[in-house]
Amino acid sequence: MEQNWQLNNTTIGIVFLVISFVAFYFIGWYSNRASKSTQDLYIAGGSIGALANGLGMASTYMSLATFLGVTALILKLQAPFVFMWIQFILAIPLITILFGTSLRRMGAFTPAHFVRERYGNKAAIVAALWMILIMLMYALGQMIGIAKTFETLLGIPYAYGLAFGGLIIVGYITIGGMYGASYNAALQMVIMGIVFVIPLGAIMKALGSAGWWFPPLGYGDMVSAMREVAPNFFDFKYSAKWYFALIPSLTLGGIGLPHLAMRVFTASSLRSARRAMVWYALILGMVFSATYTMGFAGVFFSSTTGTVIGPTDADKITIILNLIYNPDWVSALVIAGAIAAGLSTLNGNLLGIGALVAQDIISTLRPNLREETKVKIGYLAIGSAGIVSILLAFKPPAFLVVSILWAFGLAATVSAPLVIMGVWWKEANRYGAISAATIGGLVYLLVSPYIAPNIVLSGDALTDSLGLSGALLAAPLSFIVLILVSYVTNRMPSLAAHIPIDKNNELIERIHGWNTVNAERYASNGGAFIIAGLCGIIAIWSIMPW
Amino acid sequence: MTAYKKEVYFTIILTILFLISGHTGLLFVIFAPDGVGATFLGFPIHFIIPVIMGWFGVLILTIIAGYMGNYLDEEIEKENAMTSDTPVSEGEKPISL
Numbered sequence: 001m002e003q004n005w006q007l008n009n010t011t012i013g014i015v016f017l018v019i020s021f022v023a024f025y026f027i028g029w030y031s032n033r034a035s036k037s038t039q040d041l042y043i044a045g046g047s048i049g050a051l052a053n054g055l056g057m058a059s060t061y062m063s064l065a066t067f068l069g070v071t072a073l074i075l076k077l078q079a080p081f082v083f084m085w086i087q088f089i090l091a092i093p094l095i096t097i098l099f100g101t102s103l104r105r106m107g108a109f110t111p112a113h114f115v116r117e118r119y120g121n122k123a124a125i126v127a128a129l130w131m132i133l134i135m136l137m138y139a140l141g142q143m144i145g146i147a148k149t150f151e152t153l154l155g156i157p158y159a160y161g162l163a164f165g166g167l168i169i170v171g172y173i174t175i176g177g178m179y180g181a182s183y184n185a186a187l188q189m190v191i192m193g194i195v196f197v198i199p200l201g202a203i204m205k206a207l208g209s210a211g212w213w214f215p216p217l218g219y220g221d222m223v224s225a226m227r228e229v230a231p232n233f234f235d236f237k238y239s240a241k242w243y244f245a246l247i248p249s250l251t252l253g254g255i256g257l258p259h260l261a262m263r264v265f266t267a268s269s270l271r272s273a274r275r276a277m278v279w280y281a282l283i284l285g286m287v288f289s290a291t292y293t294m295g296f297a298g299v300f301f302s303s304t305t306g307t308v309i310g311p312t313d314a315d316k317i318t319i320i321l322n323l324i325y326n327p328d329w330v331s332a333l334v335i336a337g338a339i340a341a342g343l344s345t346l347n348g349n350l351l352g353i354g355a356l357v358a359q360d361i362i363s364t365l366r367p368n369l370r371e372e373t374k375v376k377i378g379y380l381a382i383g384s385a386g387i388v389s390i391l392l393a394f395k396p397p398a399f400l401v402v403s404i405l406w407a408f409g410l411a412a413t414v415s416a417p418l419v420i421m422g423v424w425w426k427e428a429n430r431y432g433a434i435s436a437a438t439i440g441g442l443v444y445l446l447v448s449p450y451i452a453p454n455i456v457l458s459g460d461a462l463t464d465s466l467g468l469s470g471a472l473l474a475a476p477l478s479f480i481v482l483i484l485v486s487y488v489t490n491r492m493p494s495l496a497a498h499i500p501i502d503k504n505n506e507l508i509e510r511i512h513g514w515n516t517v518n519a520e521r522y523a524s525n526g527g528a529f530i531i532a533g534l535c536g537i538i539a540i541w542s543i544m545p546w
Numbered sequence: 547m548t549a550y551k552k553e554v555y556f557t558i559i560l561t562i563l564f565l566i567s568g569h570t571g572l573l574f575v576i577f578a579p580d581g582v583g584a585t586f587l588g589f590p591i592h593f594i595i596p597v598i599m600g601w602f603g604v605l606i607l608t609i610i611a612g613y614m615g616n617y618l619d620e621e622i623e624k625e626n627a628m629t630s631d632t633p634v635s636e637g638e639k640p641i642s643l
Contacts (some may be wrong), residue, residue, distance in 0.1 A: 220588020
């Protein structure tokens with residue numbers, strides 16, 4: 001029989017929420033009070049220390065989905081979803097080594113900022129528009145998730161939760177800027193870690209695990225019992241092609257997400273950015289592993305007790321387990337933690353959209369704006385992005401909310417190739433970049449089930465809707481287009497004349513740390529064609545039967 | 547080996563190692579699709595190794611990447627200092643930005 005899972009004592013939940021929001025507002029206001037420039041607003045003046053930044057990186061990446069959506073999908077998909085989720089940890093380390101420190105050296109505010117310097121204004125606007133769509137999907141998902149959490153667990157109607165909660169959230173994000181976002185994200189990560197992992201220990205103890213004291217890895221003694229009630233839990237279930245498709249869709253997509261790259265740009269130094277990456281891996285690895293434990297516990301609980309977790313309640317498995325095995329006040333803390341997870345990601349998303357609109361579009365079109373005006377436009381853009389997210393969340397267009405994970409594939413197609421090739425290959429040019437972002441992006445949209453449901457690649461609903469099959473084709477295609485178009489147009493005098501080759505070469509050398517331009521550095525056409533060839537093989541594989 | 551070559555090799559190798567570390571599940575699907583029958587910490591190997599590699603494997607690689615990144619910065623600085631002391635060679639020119 002399905003049950004109505006809700007906090008019995010909603011007052012205590014609301015009290016915890018109010019306390020946490022007061023803290024977030026204070027931190028936002030206090031840390032941002034001296035902020036004056038666009039550099040302060042978007043990258044916190046490049047001043048965030050390694051530990052705070054590492055916590056912030058983990059927090060920004062750990063969306064509401066980590067608390068709610070992931071455990072629901074483990075309930076449904078079991079081990080394959082664990083394997084899918086593991087690779088998300090790669091985003092920040094790969095961003096850092098592939099282009100993060102280079103763009104930090106350049107002083108970029110967003111990846112689109114680099115695209116503007118590297119490929120010119122038109123390419124920057126194309127890239128920024130795609131990135132805004134990606135960020136909006138992401139922000140909308142968080143906003144809806146937060147409002148639903150208010151609705152289903154605290155008894156606050158969705159529309160009220162969205163309107164009041166949304167406005168309060170947008171307020172603190174707007175007044176806090178990147179300083180507030182960074183320190184709030186660090187605090188939110190600590191809250192999330194504590195309220196997720198410690199109550200999970202109590203749940204695992206109640207379920208009979210001898211290793212309850214270390215929830216992320218301590219439940220091995222429950223495996224045989226799990227196999228009795230859910231014999232297929234640990235099976236792979238999908239083919240190697242499915243698992244390989246995680247690389248061009250989700251791993252490359254994570255690299256292309258602007259709000260993650262922006263966290264690297266806030267580092268106080270390159271050394272600090274690299275240390276932050278270590279803290280990030282330690283903390284995110286622990287919380288991710290605990291998430292798998294929660295999913296395992298959900299399946300074990302459901303299978304052993306015969307409790308039916310309905311499709312609409314699957315998202316709430318973390319809360320349900322806490323409601324059953326822990327006191328109400330602990331569940332209230334977990335709900336506050338889940339909302340904090342949504343907030344930190346939303347914070348990064350809105351700052352990303354603000355920077356993309358204000359810096360990469362408006363300032364590109366109106367380059368002579370005064371710094372003061374740019375800052376004002378920035379705050380206005382961040383606030384407006386939040387308001388738009390709230391308004392969309394009242395009645396969201398289906399294609400925007402179906403899957404945040406689908407947005408990763410779009411980022412892999414329209415963002416990552418431009419930045420990676422732009423940093424490592426001097427021949428990459430504006431024609432290649434614009435063609436790649438446009439063709440790759442449109443192909444990704446076309447083969448997704450949301451635009452043309454008859455044109456899908458795998459035929460498996462989940463694989464197509466998550467964008468795994470689409471990105472397996474579109475992301476390599478984007479690399480191929482960028483490389484071939486750049487190579488050809490560089491050899492067409494009428495087009496090559498419009499490319500500021502010397503300026504581009506100097507930019508590439510400078511962001512890698514060199515004080516001279518050497519024609520032999522970052523100029524390997526052989527390397528570029530090897531990448532194009534490998535991408536060609538992958539693209540052909542993607543359209544063969546799954 | 548020049549700092550540039552070290553930088554390129556380091557980036558390619560580290561990227562591959564990170565990908566392997568975060569996608570160990572794929573290797574098991576390819577080479578042992580039915581699992582290997584052994585357990586570690588009580589879990590099937592094909593489940594727990596990807597989880598551990600996705601946490602501690604990535605953590606170790608971030609430490610190596612941090613160390614190597616700092617080392618490469620120093621190497622590039624050394625080469626920069628050498629080129630600023632000597633005339634710029636053929637195919638090379640100072641950055642004017």
